Amino acid sequence: MRKKAEIEGQAKKPDWDDGTRERIVSQSRRQFMAHGFRGVTMDDLAADLGMSKKTLYAHFASKTALLEAVIGDKVAAVDSDLERSIAESPSDFPAALHRALACMRQHSEELQPPFLRDVAREAPQLFQMVQTERRAVLQRHFGKLLGEGRKAGMIRKDISATLAIEILITCADAIINPQKLGELNLPAKTCLSAILTIFLEGMITDEGRKRL
Secondary structure (H helix, E strand, C coil), X not given: CCCXXXXXXXXXXXXXXXXXXXXXXXXXXXXXHHHCCCCCCHHHHHHHHCCCHHHHHHHCCXXXXXXXXXHHHHXXXXXXXXXXXXXXXXXXXXXXXXXXXXXXXXXXXXXXXXXXXHHHHHCHHHHHHHHHHHHHHHHHHHHHHHHHHHHCCCECCCCCHHHHHHHHHHHHHHHCCHHHHHHHCCCHHHHHHHHHHHHHHXXXXXXXXXXX
């Protein structure tokens, strides 16, 4: 028979399957993205969620751990939304392209300057994770799009797809960061939209332009 202390100790453990963790991440994502990492305290989040700070810390040992979960949630959302938007029209390149671009614009709109600035300053290792994950997402989904576009005769074949994606990623890394966005005084959504537009203008064939 287990000791009473062991049973009581287990009873105090948070229920990881009751949806609380997901609710914390979802609310924290909204707050962090809008007001920045520094602009939101754990007290603020606990009050918004209607729970004690003790409960909040039972699920996330630190504010940085919560930020990491928020970034992971954002990356997973972008990845799944892009995959779904492209899969909806697997044989219709123009439709898949428009859906993918709309998806990227929607997700970049959530990235407000305070969030990017604070992550770069307060948690540089997590900002590096953002860039690494962004690279993987662009390689996976836009690499697939370029392949489908080539089959449809709408994407140029004289430029290596690997090189093209590398150019896209390099532009995103150089511009979608706090310092450059501050210098340009432009939101991430505007800059990402311009990068994708210029990138695609250079990759689409004359026939493709007629069909888009």
